[in-house]
Amino acid sequence: MESMSNKLLEIEQAINSLSLDEQKWLLNRLTEKIKQKLTQIIAESNIDNQIELMANNPDIQREIGLINQELIITEMDIIA
DSSP states (O other): OOSOOOHHHHHHHHHHHOOOHHHHHHHHHHHHHHHHHHHHHHHHHHHHHHHHHHHHHHHOOOOOOOOHHHHHHHHHHHHO
């Protein structure tokens, strides 16, 4: 990273002042947080992919069309 913000430089200095055990603990914490975030991103991406596949599925499109027709009929019954 070529250009670090002042905040990052402060964090780096604070880390340098920690003991080796504290640095290892911090590294483990950061690693776990990053793994959790990546898992969340992957899960959200998989859901988006599944929704896209479903939206492009002809059977599902046909079913949505039938549901829409039923809704139109129901709306007409309510209006009449």
